[in-house]
Amino acid sequence: MESAAAALAQLGSLAASSHVSRMADAFAAAGEELALVGGSVRDAFLGAPLNDLDFTTTADPDRILAIVSPLAEAHWDVGRAFGTIGAVIEGHTVEITTYRTDAYDGATRKPMVEFGDTLEGDLVRRDFTVNAMALRIPELVLVDPSGGIEDILARRLDTPGAPETSFGDDPLRMMRAARFTSQLGFEVTDRVVDAMQGLADRLSIVSGERVRDEFSKLLCTPAPRAGLQLMVDSGIAQIVLPELPALRLQVDEHHHHKDVYEHSLTVLEQAIQLERERHPGEPPDLTLRIAALLHDIGKPATKRMEPGGVVTFHHHDVVGAKLAAKRMRELRFDKDRTAGVARLIELHLRFFGYTEGAWTDSAVRRYVRDAGPLLERLHILTRADVTTRNRRKSDRLSFAYDDLEDRIAALGEEEELASIRPDLDGEQIMAILGLSPGREVGEAYRFLLELRLSDGPLGEEEAERRLRAWWAAR
Known part of the structure; x- marks a missing residue:
């Protein structure tokens, strides 16, 4: 951690920057207090970059808006009900909030917003001591009523x-x-x-x-x-x-050295590591991380004791996908992310059949088709799901997946695998068979898609010949 002197110097430099000093002078001229507060003050003492800047003030939202409007290139008041006004000053986004003393009333699902009148009162109602520090500006006085600095040091x-x-x-x-x-x-x-x-x-x-x-x-x-x-x-x-703690007592037949709970946490860690290695500099992939954490939540519901004391979890991938989708809907995740997580969980075991015998090109195409835009995430999840301490087994699975990815890449170069379509589209099918839009066109399309997956590109002439033969045989 940076020394306290270095942290205060960093905060002083921030306060002296043009957009902050202009704002501080404007609030002082209006007779209102202003302080930099929360995470940015904490991060200065941690030696971390200061990104999001939050301020707190004696001014109410209307007064805040009146003070910052002449300084700002843009401002908004979507947080007015919570005492917050946002603004862009010299290209920097800031949020200023009236001193608050919020609390739940014990019954409703929304906190009651109440404005306070002192900085110390605002700080002591905050969540944790390390976030309950402020720097008064322009005076540059540190306010730490709850010992946040001591807790950072410890x-x-x-x-x-x-x-x-x-x-x-x-x-x-x-x-x-x-x-x-x-x-x-x-x-x-x-x-x-x-x-x-x-x-x-x-x-x-x-x-x-x-x-x-x-x-x-x-x-x-x-x-x-x-x-x-x-x-x-x-x-x-x-x-x-609740699906997460339910995993603690489940013994995983594939990973005898870990229970399913520990295995799931390890898979999440390994997925994050692979995510960083394969996509450096990109933001965290929330869909992948949820899928990694929840990929085995179907095991408690599918646990069975077989003869000889063998524990099985047949179809836990399908059951887990449904459970994950249900939980994500309850947590109000959007439909696309929910569908993506559920699909990854449903597919996470598919690869393990690859090691039991060589897949045909058709099987590889189906793997890619079924994963669709989730293919790269499925690559990471499947690799992360190997947590065995048996080095030989781990290497065998890793080499097998290397081989699968190589085959996907090779087939992709040959036939644009990621966007597999039949050789004929719906309009061509209707013209060839003399059909109008309806169920039979869909059946013909699926027939050609299966041909495409099993035999690769056929060309329009051969696809038409086989389509006519299929139609005649019906």
Whole structure:
């Protein structure tokens, strides 16, 4: 971590920048307080880049808008109900929020927004001490009423006041504790864990959209395992993602050294590593990460004891796909992401038949067709799903998948595999067979598609000959 002096110097430099100093002078001239607050102050003491800038002020939303409008190239008030006004000043996006003292009323799914009148009062109602620091500007006075700097030094996550009060005010903060555990690499205090365990049920009053957003942020951290483990150990996963803790007692027949829960966390870690290696510099792939975490959630429902004590999980891929889709709908994920995750889970076992015998070109084409635009994600998920400690087995599976990817690439170069279509389209089928649009055209199209998959490109003349023969034989 950077020294406190270096952090204060970085914050001072930020405050002296043109767009911040102009804003600070404008609020001071209007008789209003202004302070840089939250994550940017925390990140300065962590030596991290300062990106998103949040400010807090005594001014109410109407007053904020009146002060920043003359300075801004653009401004918006979509957060006005929560006391927040956004603006772009000299090309920099800022958000300014009125001092607040929010809380849930204990029954509804939305927090009540109440404005406060002091900076200290605003800070002590925030989620964690490391986020409850501010820098008054233009005075450059650091305000840290809850010991946030000490907690940063100790790499500790704690609440400004009693965690029971903090989590009672906003139960979603329990999920934020899990996210910050992964994002910052901090450990939560014992009292925070105790409060999470005691108040986990309170998350049921939080909207699915807010839970979804926080869960997504956690999965997109560099190393989400610690946060997910905290969710499970504290009991909050039982409320928001019960399929995850349900994996803990399931013995995986393919990975005897790990239970399915540990296996799933390892698959997620390996998928993230492969994602970085294969696509460096790209943002986290949330669809892939959800699929990696949930790929085996069908196992508890399909567990069977066979003669000889063998445990099986037949069709857990299909069952898991349905369970994942159901959970994602409840968490208000969009249809495309939900469908993508479900399809990846449904297909994640398909490759393992490849090692049992050489696939024909037709089988490779079907693999590509069934994966569609998810093919690259399926490559990563399938490779990540190998967690065996048996080096020989691991190498064999890896070499086999190398071979499959090589064959896909070779076939793709030959016949544009990623966009497989029959040799004749619907208009041509109708013209050749004298049909009008309807069920029979669809049947003919599927017949030609199967030919395309099994035999490769035929050309229009040969495709027409076979189509006419098929039609006559009907």
